[in-house]
Amino acid sequence: MSKVKYYYDPDTLSYRKIEPKKSKKYRNIFLFVLGSALFGFLGLVILLNTKWVNTPKELSLEREVRNYELQFEILNKKMEQMEQVLANIEDRDNNIYRLYFEANPIPEEQRKAGFGGVNRYKSLDGFNNSDIIINATKRLDIIQKQMVIQSKSLDEIAKLAEEKEKLLASIPAIQPVSNEDLTRMASGYGWRSDPFTKARKMHWGMDFTAPRGSPIYATGDGKVTRADNQSSGYGKHIRIDHGYGYISLYGHLSKYNVTVGQKVRRGDLIGFVGNTGRSEAPHLHYEVFKDGERINPINFYYGSLTAEEFENMLKYANQENQSLD
Numbered sequence: 001m002s003k004v005k006y007y008y009d010p011d012t013l014s015y016r017k018i019e020p021k022k023s024k025k026y027r028n029i030f031l032f033v034l035g036s037a038l039f040g041f042l043g044l045v046i047l048l049n050t051k052w053v054n055t056p057k058e059l060s061l062e063r064e065v066r067n068y069e070l071q072f073e074i075l076n077k078k079m080e081q082m083e084q085v086l087a088n089i090e091d092r093d094n095n096i097y098r099l100y101f102e103a104n105p106i107p108e109e110q111r112k113a114g115f116g117g118v119n120r121y122k123s124l125d126g127f128n129n130s131d132i133i134i135n136a137t138k139r140l141d142i143i144q145k146q147m148v149i150q151s152k153s154l155d156e157i158a159k160l161a162e163e164k165e166k167l168l169a170s171i172p173a174i175q176p177v178s179n180e181d182l183t184r185m186a187s188g189y190g191w192r193s194d195p196f197t198k199a200r201k202m203h204w205g206m207d208f209t210a211p212r213g214s215p216i217y218a219t220g221d222g223k224v225t226r227a228d229n230q231s232s233g234y235g236k237h238i239r240i241d242h243g244y245g246y247i248s249l250y251g252h253l254s255k256y257n258v259t260v261g262q263k264v265r266r267g268d269l270i271g272f273v274g275n276t277g278r279s280e281a282p283h284l285h286y287e288v289f290k291d292g293e294r295i296n297p298i299n300f301y302y303g304s305l306t307a308e309e310f311e312n313m314l315k316y317a318n319q320e321n322q323s324l325d
């Protein structure tokens with residue numbers, strides 16, 4: 001029940017009841033309803049924003065986000081393992097393969113360089129979990145780049161290995177006649193007395209004594225460029241071009257076993273010892289050219305001889321005897 005209010009009326013000299021205006025009454029009711037609605041709405045907003053009241057949908061979303069975070073953690077662990085394996089491969093690449101084939105190591109900064117310039121990850125920015133996603137993406141980008149660089153490096157090494165194998169097979173690196181006990185060495189490279197004039201003369205190759213008809217072997221892979229007796233003094237002779245600037249020459253043969261243009265491998269039988277040309281007795285005169293210069297063939301036998309054998313051969317070769325020419 002609302003209070004009844006009175007006022008004093010001086011005209012009638014009595015107290016009279018105040019009649020409330022109808023419009024005011026309705027306004028009060030309206031304000032009351034509005035106030036309650038506002039209050040209720042505010043309360044609801046506050047409730048919904050607190051942790052302990054979640055809708056089922058929110059709960060499910062939250063679980064999903066936690067699952068994503070867990071998956072990212074697992075992915076990061078896997079990436080870490082990949083990084084370790086890659087680092088191991090890179091280490092071997094720089095310190096074994098590239099070193100062996102005399103290629104420069106690829107610097108760490110180059111292998112692991114990130115991507116500069118514009119922010120590549122802008123589209124991933126602006127979310128609660130942006131950090132996790134951006135970091136994982138960055139990490140993967142770097143791994144991807146490392147793999148490309150590593151793959152290129154291995155391609156380069158495969159090429160170098162092929163070349164090196166070819167080069168090693170091509171260099172004239174064995175003795176041209178069977179010379180197991182090294183007794184066939186007659187005269188080495190250097191100043192020797194000429195067997196015909198007895199004057200001191202440069203001897204540009206090595207002489208191996210051997211009976212007429214003894215087999216002569218190609219000392220490296222290559223192609224026969226000459227097999228004739230048109231070169232002064234050498235008699236019947238063979239020249240093999242090994243590539244990389246190397247040519248080997250075999251003189252005073254009795255017979256050829258190859259023809260011009262033929263490809264030969266190291267150790268192939270190419271001809272037979274003889275006494276043709278300017279020769280005093282059956283022997284093989286052997287020369288090695290590098291870039292057009294005649295060099296001492298003895299420096300190439302190291303691979304097929306023990307240190308002791310090589311020492312003995314050096315002694316033989318350095319004796320200042322008479323060459324067989």
Ligand SMILES: [Zn+2]
Nearest residue numbers: 207285324325
């Ligand atoms: Zn000679």
